[in-house]
Amino acid sequence: MIKIILTLAVLSLAPMFVGVINKVKAIWAGRHAASIFQPYYDLLKLFRKGEVISTTTSFVFEIAPSINLAAVIFALLFTPFPYIGAVLKFDSDFVIFAYSLGLAKFFLVIASLDTGSSFEGMGANREVTFSTIVETAFFVLLGTLAFITNQTSFEQMFIMLNSSANYTLLIKLLFVVSLFIMLLAEGSRVPIDDPNTHLELTMIHEVMLLDYSGVNLAFMVFASQIKMLVIALLISNFLIPLNLPITLALLLCLVSIFLIYLCVGLVESLIARTRISHVPQFLFLMTALALTSFAIVAFFTHGGIK
Amino acid sequence: MNWVEIKNLQNLSLDKIKYVDFSEFRESIIIKIHEGKRLVNLFGMQEQDIVRIFCILAEDELSKLFVLSSSLRPGEAFASITNEVPSAHLFERELSEQFGIIPDGHPWLKPVRQGIAGVDQTQRQYDFFKMSGSEVHEVAVGPIHAGIIEPGHFRFSAHGEIIHNLEIQLGFQHRGVEKLFLQNNDLFYQTKLAESIAGDSVIAHSGTFIRAIESLMNIDISKRIKIIRLIMLELERIAVHLGDLAAISNDIAYLTGNSIFGALRTSVINTTMSICGNRFGRNMMKIGGVNFDIDSERAKFLLETINRVEKETVTAAEAMFSSASVMERLEKTGIVSKEIAHSIGMVGMAARASGVSIDARVDHPFGAYEFFPIHKLTLDSGDVFARAYIRFVEIQQSTKIINDLMEIYTDGNHDGKIGEMQKNSFVVSITEGWRGEIVHCIITDETGKIKKIKIKDPSFNNWFALALAVREQGISDFPLCNKSFNLSYCGFDL
Numbered sequence: 001m002i003k004i005i006l007t008l009a010v011l012s013l014a015p016m017f018v019g020v021i022n023k024v025k026a027i028w029a030g031r032h033a034a035s036i037f038q039p040y041y042d043l044l045k046l047f048r049k050g051e052v053i054s055t056t057t058s059f060v061f062e063i064a065p066s067i068n069l070a071a072v073i074f075a076l077l078f079t080p081f082p083y084i085g086a087v088l089k090f091d092s093d094f095v096i097f098a099y100s101l102g103l104a105k106f107f108l109v110i111a112s113l114d115t116g117s118s119f120e121g122m123g124a125n126r127e128v129t130f131s132t133i134v135e136t137a138f139f140v141l142l143g144t145l146a147f148i149t150n151q152t153s154f155e156q157m158f159i160m161l162n163s164s165a166n167y168t169l170l171i172k173l174l175f176v177v178s179l180f181i182m183l184l185a186e187g188s189r190v191p192i193d194d195p196n197t198h199l200e201l202t203m204i205h206e207v208m209l210l211d212y213s214g215v216n217l218a219f220m221v222f223a224s225q226i227k228m229l230v231i232a233l234l235i236s237n238f239l240i241p242l243n244l245p246i247t248l249a250l251l252l253c254l255v256s257i258f259l260i261y262l263c264v265g266l267v268e269s270l271i272a273r274t275r276i277s278h279v280p281q282f283l284f285l286m287t288a289l290a291l292t293s294f295a296i297v298a299f300f301t302h303g304g305i306k
Numbered sequence: 307m308n309w310v311e312i313k314n315l316q317n318l319s320l321d322k323i324k325y326v327d328f329s330e331f332r333e334s335i336i337i338k339i340h341e342g343k344r345l346v347n348l349f350g351m352q353e354q355d356i357v358r359i360f361c362i363l364a365e366d367e368l369s370k371l372f373v374l375s376s377s378l379r380p381g382e383a384f385a386s387i388t389n390e391v392p393s394a395h396l397f398e399r400e401l402s403e404q405f406g407i408i409p410d411g412h413p414w415l416k417p418v419r420q421g422i423a424g425v426d427q428t429q430r431q432y433d434f435f436k437m438s439g440s441e442v443h444e445v446a447v448g449p450i451h452a453g454i455i456e457p458g459h460f461r462f463s464a465h466g467e468i469i470h471n472l473e474i475q476l477g478f479q480h481r482g483v484e485k486l487f488l489q490n491n492d493l494f495y496q497t498k499l500a501e502s503i504a505g506d507s508v509i510a511h512s513g514t515f516i517r518a519i520e521s522l523m524n525i526d527i528s529k530r531i532k533i534i535r536l537i538m539l540e541l542e543r544i545a546v547h548l549g550d551l552a553a554i555s556n557d558i559a560y561l562t563g564n565s566i567f568g569a570l571r572t573s574v575i576n577t578t579m580s581i582c583g584n585r586f587g588r589n590m591m592k593i594g595g596v597n598f599d600i601d602s603e604r605a606k607f608l609l610e611t612i613n614r615v616e617k618e619t620v621t622a623a624e625a626m627f628s629s630a631s632v633m634e635r636l637e638k639t640g641i642v643s644k645e646i647a648h649s650i651g652m653v654g655m656a657a658r659a660s661g662v663s664i665d666a667r668v669d670h671p672f673g674a675y676e677f678f679p680i681h682k683l684t685l686d687s688g689d690v691f692a693r694a695y696i697r698f699v700e701i702q703q704s705t706k707i708i709n710d711l712m713e714i715y716t717d718g719n720h721d722g723k724i725g726e727m728q729k730n731s732f733v734v735s736i737t738e739g740w741r742g743e744i745v746h747c748i749i750t751d752e753t754g755k756i757k758k759i760k761i762k763d764p765s766f767n768n769w770f771a772l773a774l775a776v777r778e779q780g781i782s783d784f785p786l787c788n789k790s791f792n793l794s795y796c797g798f799d800l
Contacts, residue, residue, distance in 0.1 A: 191559075194559040198453045200452065201445070268559070272560035272634075
């Protein structure tokens with residue numbers, strides 16, 4: 001029951017956290033900040049709006065937003081909450097988690113190619129290129145987790161990690177940093193992407209949504225907000241200490257997610273966006289961290305890879 | 307030597323301009339350019355059934371201008387000089403567009419603004435360079451853009467993320483400014499028109515126009531009025547440079563720079579407003595003087611503001627230019643080499659960022675610069691960084707100029723007499739606006755009215771530099787390169 005409530009809480013809080021990022025940026029820029037609830041008004045506005053669908057598109061364009069949203073919510077069901085676990089679980093379910101996010105992305109990409117726009121083609125190209133790097137690194141991270149815990153269920157991996165050896169602190173640190181990079185990449189934030197730009201030639205995620213309007217756009221925007229929160233939730237799993245009362249743990253989880261979004265806001269305030277040709281270098285940092293954590297685990301458990 | 311030597315703002319009787327045969331005219335231009343002169347303007351004027359063509363060259367180090375003229379009949383072909391003098395390419399396209407004369411051998415003859423004269427507009431072909439290959443793609447951007455930007459069409463031939471060629475087609479803002487000048491002889495109307503040539507260079511364009519008229523009227527302008535005009539021009543430069551630094555920051559998602567420079571720009575344009583009632587300096591300039599005085603109280607406020615703005619700009623710019631993430635985007639992006647800048651005739655701040663030593667405030671002094679010499683500032687790298695950094699340096703320079711001039715500034719009159727314009731005369735007025743060299747050439751008829759005005763905004767020279775700067779660059783860096791030049795569409799389209 002509590003898992004269902006928490007899942008609903010994630011769905012309802014996802015837009016607010018994006019509001020937090022905007023708030024941080026506005027305060028840094030010295031502007032009067034919009035309310036953190038602004039993203040809800042924006043979604044509401046989109047739900048009320050009519051829709052224009054380009055005549056060059058096929059049915060793929062129309063079904064993609066619904067599939068995208070559904071796939072992201074499906075991935076959320078496998079995401080473990082600290083101490084409580086995930087709604088759905090079975091052995092090797094982390095593959096389902098990764099590939100339902102993959103499915104969401106697949107439909108986002110083919111729908112944007114469906115429009116035939118040269119901008120959207122470039123955006124799709126970038127999105128796929130960068131995803132290949134992130135996805136590989138993510139699987140190395142999951143493999144490492146499975147290696148430490150001898151578990152293949154997403155939920156069990158996180159629970160068992162907390163009870164294992166003394167080097168876990170180091171591993172957790174590496175995980176947090178590399179997942180934070182994943183959060184920036186998947187959430188299309190600075191320095192990989194710029195969610196506020198109006199320049200089609202530089203966009204990655206936004207450009208793929210250019211042809212969407214109304215409810216379908218709302219679905220796409222909402223799905224990407226949930227996806228960010230899912231990754232933030234994964235990070236917060238590594239930040240909560242052991243043996244706390246469950247309410248305190250959940251409170252800490254909320255606070256840590258808030259802090260993660262605060263960090264995203266600060267990154268956006270303080271640094272400029274990387275040149276697109278250098279983005280892979282930045283993303284390979286995540287791969288490097290993932291491989292390092294794997295090497296550390298291999299060293300401590302087996303004295304090296306044999 | 308057939309060339310008549312003049313100076314900036316020196317009026318000249320039309321009869322004194324030598325009239326030579328076109329082949330001699332052509333040879334002479336090529337020789338002069340190869341000697342190191344710079345092509346300032348090449349334009350035609352309809353005279354009964356012929357097109358009289360004027361060429362203006364500059365020898366910047368000696369503050370000299372040279373004029374020569376020739377003529378062609380409409381529809382006549384002539385041997386193009388573009389292959390010998392690349393900077394003439396757009397002037398020849400313009401001549402062909404306006405008078406139907408055909409530059410034979412021009413490498414890429416197509417309309418500049420509204421279409422070749424005498425060619426059916428509905429049959430007009432929009433030719434663009436073609437690139438072919440299995441992974442080559444074309445990206446067409448505009449003429450309608452996202453946000454509040456002027457219209458212009460950009461056609462990229464790209465291979466993956468790399469731009470191999472960019473072709474820029476403008477003309478969507480063509481209002482017929484040069485013709486509008488001839489429709490109404492009222493000088494007040496014409497001054498307003500000059501203010502509207504490019505909305506970000508109001509003081510520069512209106513100043514260029516009124517100095518040309520004052521030269522034709524042979525009137526002396528008091529030192530004090532010249533100083534007021536110069537202060538307004540430098541305020542315009544500071545404001546636009548700050549706005550550009552904010553826009554460059556915005557394009558690379560550098561939030562700090564965007565908000566700080568944007569706020570500082572507001573302080574500066576509000577100072578302009580406190581003087582003349584308009585943030586962009588409209589209504590400030592008038593023939594014989596200025597419409598609004600800068601009295602000692604306003605002068606005090608002005609100095610306080612710009613000195614505070616400069617201090618804060620230095621802090622923000624030092625943070626910006628020492629930030630690794632910013633420098634990674636700016637450095638080695640959109641390079642225009644000195645050789646290219648020189649051969650295509652780039653002008654202004656963008657040319658100085660490529661190491662070309664050209665600044666009309668020094669080369670062809672006008673207004674208060676006649677008695678107040680300044681230094682030319684150049685940078686070498688020619689990349690986006692250089693074009694951003696030179697803005698920062700020029701903001702400091704302009705602040706210093708205003709401060710120094712305020713020391714010799716006294717209260718007094720801000721209005722002067724006007725006179726009759728000299729008949730059958732020719733004048734070249736050059737101003738260094740924030741973007742670069744603005745040139746207005748005015749020719750009067752036998753009654754002393756304007757018969758021909760030829761306006762050249764620096765954008766006319768520099769758009770082609772943008773096209774060259776983005777070659778072999780990532781297509782996602784195009785908006786940044788574009789912003790680093792910040793060229794005017796309406797200044798080009800006229």
